[in-house]
Amino acid sequence: MSQEGGKAGPQRAGGTSSVTAQTMEVQNLSAYYNKFKAVTDVSMKIEPNKVTALIGPSGCGKSTFIRTLNRMHEIARGGRIEGKVLLDGEDIYDDRVDPVQVRRKIGMVFQKPNPFPTMSVYDNVVAGLKLERRHKKSELDEVVEKMLRQAALWDEVKDKLSANGTDLSGGQQQRLCIARTLALEPQVILLDEPASALDPMSSQKIEDAMQELKERYTIVIVTHNMQQASRSSDYTGFFFIEDMGQPGQLWEFGETSKMFSNPERQETEDYVTGRFG
Amino acid sequence: MASNQLTKASGGFQRRKVVDRVMTGIAYAFTAFALVALVWVIAYVMSRGIQVWSLSFFTETTALFGDGGGIYNAMIGTAWIVLLAVLIGVPVGVMAGIYLADFGDNRLGDFIRFTADTMAGIPSIVVGLFIYALLILIMGWNAFAGACALAILMLPVIARTTEGIIRLVPGEIREASLALGLPQWKTMFRVVLPTAAAGIITGVFLAVARAAGETAPLIFTMLGSNFTNTNPLEGAMSAVSLYVYQASSSPYEAVQNAAWGAALVLLIFVLTLNFIARAIALRQKA
Numbered sequence: 072m073s074q075e076g077g078k079a080g081p082q083r084a085g086g087t088s089s090v091t092a093q094t095m096e097v098q099n100l101s102a103y104y105n106k107f108k109a110v111t112d113v114s115m116k117i118e119p120n121k122v123t124a125l126i127g128p129s130g131c132g133k134s135t136f137i138r139t140l141n142r143m144h145e146i147a148r149g150g151r152i153e154g155k156v157l158l159d160g161e162d163i164y165d166d167r168v169d170p171v172q173v174r175r176k177i178g179m180v181f182q183k184p185n186p187f188p189t190m191s192v193y194d195n196v197v198a199g200l201k202l203e204r205r206h207k208k209s210e211l212d213e214v215v216e217k218m219l220r221q222a223a224l225w226d227e228v229k230d231k232l233s234a235n236g237t238d239l240s241g242g243q244q245q246r247l248c249i250a251r252t253l254a255l256e257p258q259v260i261l262l263d264e265p266a267s268a269l270d271p272m273s274s275q276k277i278e279d280a281m282q283e284l285k286e287r288y289t290i291v292i293v294t295h296n297m298q299q300a301s302r303s304s305d306y307t308g309f310f311f312i313e314d315m316g317q318p319g320q321l322w323e324f325g326e327t328s329k330m331f332s333n334p335e336r337q338e339t340e341d342y343v344t345g346r347f348g
Numbered sequence: 349m350a351s352n353q354l355t356k357a358s359g360g361f362q363r364r365k366v367v368d369r370v371m372t373g374i375a376y377a378f379t380a381f382a383l384v385a386l387v388w389v390i391a392y393v394m395s396r397g398i399q400v401w402s403l404s405f406f407t408e409t410t411a412l413f414g415d416g417g418g419i420y421n422a423m424i425g426t427a428w429i430v431l432l433a434v435l436i437g438v439p440v441g442v443m444a445g446i447y448l449a450d451f452g453d454n455r456l457g458d459f460i461r462f463t464a465d466t467m468a469g470i471p472s473i474v475v476g477l478f479i480y481a482l483l484i485l486i487m488g489w490n491a492f493a494g495a496c497a498l499a500i501l502m503l504p505v506i507a508r509t510t511e512g513i514i515r516l517v518p519g520e521i522r523e524a525s526l527a528l529g530l531p532q533w534k535t536m537f538r539v540v541l542p543t544a545a546a547g548i549i550t551g552v553f554l555a556v557a558r559a560a561g562e563t564a565p566l567i568f569t570m571l572g573s574n575f576t577n578t579n580p581l582e583g584a585m586s587a588v589s590l591y592v593y594q595a596s597s598s599p600y601e602a603v604q605n606a607a608w609g610a611a612l613v614l615l616i617f618v619l620t621l622n623f624i625a626r627a628i629a630l631r632q633k634a
Contacts (some may be wrong), residue, residue: 143527148453175529185520189542199528200536246525255529 074240092119092289093258095140095177098155102135105149109135113154115308117259122281122290124300124327127310127342132319133293134182136310137261140291141177142170175199178252182264184244186236186251188320191220192228195236195247199255214254222250223280242273249280262292266299278303281302299345301331307341364366390615397612400605410574410591412598416606419613421576425491425587426617428580429570430560431497437502437559438552445510445548446536452511461511475500476565477592489571493582497565502555509551513544546628553625557618563589587619588614 095117098147102110110132119124125133138144139152142163155162163173186195200206205298215232221226228239238248245265251282252260262281266274281290281303294300300307307330311322323330323339334340341347400416408418444464448457475497483493517540523537541548566572571584572594588610595607 141527142452143523146523171529171531173529174527181520181523181527183520185518185524185538187521187524187543189539189545198525198539200528202525202528202530202534224408251524251528 086180091258092287093176094119094161095259095289095291096155096160097140098157100136100139100152100154100156102132102139102144102152103149104147104290108318109319110139110310113321115321115324117289117291118306119289120285120287121305122285122292122303123306123308123311124304125293125298125308126295126300127319127322128312128347129295130319131312133308133310134263136319136321137263137291137293138179140259140261141179143179145170159296175255175291176257177259177261178255178257179261179263180248180252180265183268184241184248186239186244186247188235188237190236191233192236192239192247193232196250196254198251218250218253219247221253221280221284222246223276223283238335240273242276245269245273246280249277249284253284257288258288259291262290264293264295267283267295274299284337297331298343301327301343307331309334309342311338311342378426390619393608393611396605396608397610397615400609401612405606405609409576410586410595411602412574412594413600414602416595416600416603416609417574419586419588419591419606419610420565421573422591422610423590423613424576424578425570425573425585426560426589427616428491428578428585429495429498429566429587432492432580433498433502433559434552434556436495437499437506437555440499441503442507442510442548444507445514446541448507448511449514450536455491461508464507467500468504468508471564472497472501472562473564473568476568479565480549480568484569489569489584490582491570491577491585491587494566494570494585496579497569498559498562501562501565502559505555505558506548506552509545509555510548513547514540514548514550517543546631549611550625550629551616552629553621556619557625560621561589561614561618563593566590567593590618602605 097113097115097117100110100113101108115123115135117193121279125137127133134178135144138147139154144150148155152164156164157174158173160169187198190198190343193215194201195210196218197206197211200211200214216229219228224243226236227243228247231238236244239247245268249260249262249265265275269277278299281292284290292304294298304327307327309322309330310319312319323334323336325334330339331343334343366552405418406423407420409421409523410419411417430634444460448460451457452460479493479497483496484490487493521543522535522540525539526532530539564589570587570590573584573586574591577583577585592607592614595603595610598604598607
């Protein structure tokens with residue numbers, strides 16, 4: 072196994088090429104809420120050091136799907152799945168796998184910025200490290216600066232690290248949440264509509280940060296913004312729902328350039344050209 | 349000339365204006381009435397109580413004859429029972445609240461909620477009787493049993509307050525913590541509870557303020573005493589509220605006056621707790 076729990080974390084935080092982006096492979100995945108099937112039979116390969124965008128109309132299961140990729144789906148009442156999700160060849164849904172470990176390796180940023188309201192900017196960044204175990208102050212200082220730089224937030228907050236995380240603007244809060252996720256040095260980062268609650272300027276900054284991040288990480292992003300998807304992603308998956316009450320499915324998946332210029336299926340073309348959705 | 353004639357007199361509007369003023373006046377009057385009652389109680393207790401306050405009132409022990417003595421031993425008793433009731437009631441109540449908020453969306457949770465709400469309505473003297481039957485008949489009079497009775501009275505309030513406050517913590521905060529790979533118990537104790545802390549502490553203070561003034565459950569448990577007893581596990585002990593009750597039914601006027609002095613101590617203690625609770629709640633909002 073190329074990655075082990077003991078090696079992850081801050082002892083490597085100072086290094087330059089410490090993170091290994093990993094491939095994820097989804098095999099025949101269906102997601103349920105109790106008896107309701109929200110997503111059916113999705114298979115796709117998520118390439119390392121690439122951005123994979125998931126697009127599609129509302130309610131077609133994109134968010135449910137992305138939450139199955141780091142076992143956040145099962146937190147919801149009645150949330151369960153069938154199928155397999157492999158991280159570097161290992162099924163994250165294996166009985167012996169601790170979901171807590173999965174989530175440390177596959178980080179997630181949510182639609183609504185959610186910094187911890189009781190913590191400072193500094194403590195928010197290192198929350199995942201500090202709450203796991205004790206760390207040296209110098210170690211944490213280093214992680215805070217490095218991660219805030221990676222999230223393109225350092226220059227804006229370096230003088231107010233002790234301010235409350237929730238005192239920042241919405242866009243800054245979201246980048247803070249990205250920095251907080253990066254601090255755990257995950258192999259994959261999932262972003263569930265990270266810019267949909269933000270103004271265009273902030274949204275642009277997140278997009279820029281993402282381009283930098285893909286050098287180190289595997290990135291999956293759910294987005295409603297077609298331009299964002301076509302500009303910043305390498306692969307695109309189009310989720311579609313045939314009829315109300317039906318489960319969402321992965322209608323088409325391929326390289327972004329092809330998906331946006333010459334998709335195989337009519338519905339994909341209609342959606343990416345803005346004819347519905 | 350404007351075609352709508354908006355300024356033309358409309359009988360309904362003029363009448364509504366009058367009714368509005370009258371109703372506003374009535375609302376003010378009743379509010380004032382409620383306030384007067386409250387201020388009157390406080391002012392009266394203060395004017396009567398302050399007369400008997402002196403240094404010796406706080407250093408001497410209680411007496412149900414002569415000048416009524418002081419309340420030194422009663423304050424020690426109140427300190428003991430409040431401390432013990434908090435030590436018993438807060439952990440149990442907060443943990444119960446966590447259970448109800450996080451795992452209580454089932455039949456058992458509904459049952460516990462129903463029980464807690466019923467318990468909150470049980471007369472405190474019944475709780476005193478219960479503890480009497482459970483502990484006093486075996487152990488004899490003791491302050492620990494009194495604290496147990498107070499803890500039982502505090503429990504439902506703390507549990508339900510904690511539940512409500514934890515439910516107010518946005519789900520996104522919890523998700524953020526879980527997504528950082530923190531286990532559920534750490535998410536609860538290191539992220540959710542600190543976020544809810546101010547609200548829970550406010551609830552605890554209010555519950556303590558309520559319990560500190562309780563008298564009925566103490567009659568059957570710690571009985572009251574004119575001697576200083578510092579052992580909560582053995583022997584009768586006095587408490588400020590108990591002394592107010594016992595001294596005020598004394599035939600001697602001086603002893604009755606001493607009861608007012610003790611009542612003032614109790615009032616200030618309870619008001620202080622309330623102010624602290626409000627201050628914490630307000631600071632959290634800011």
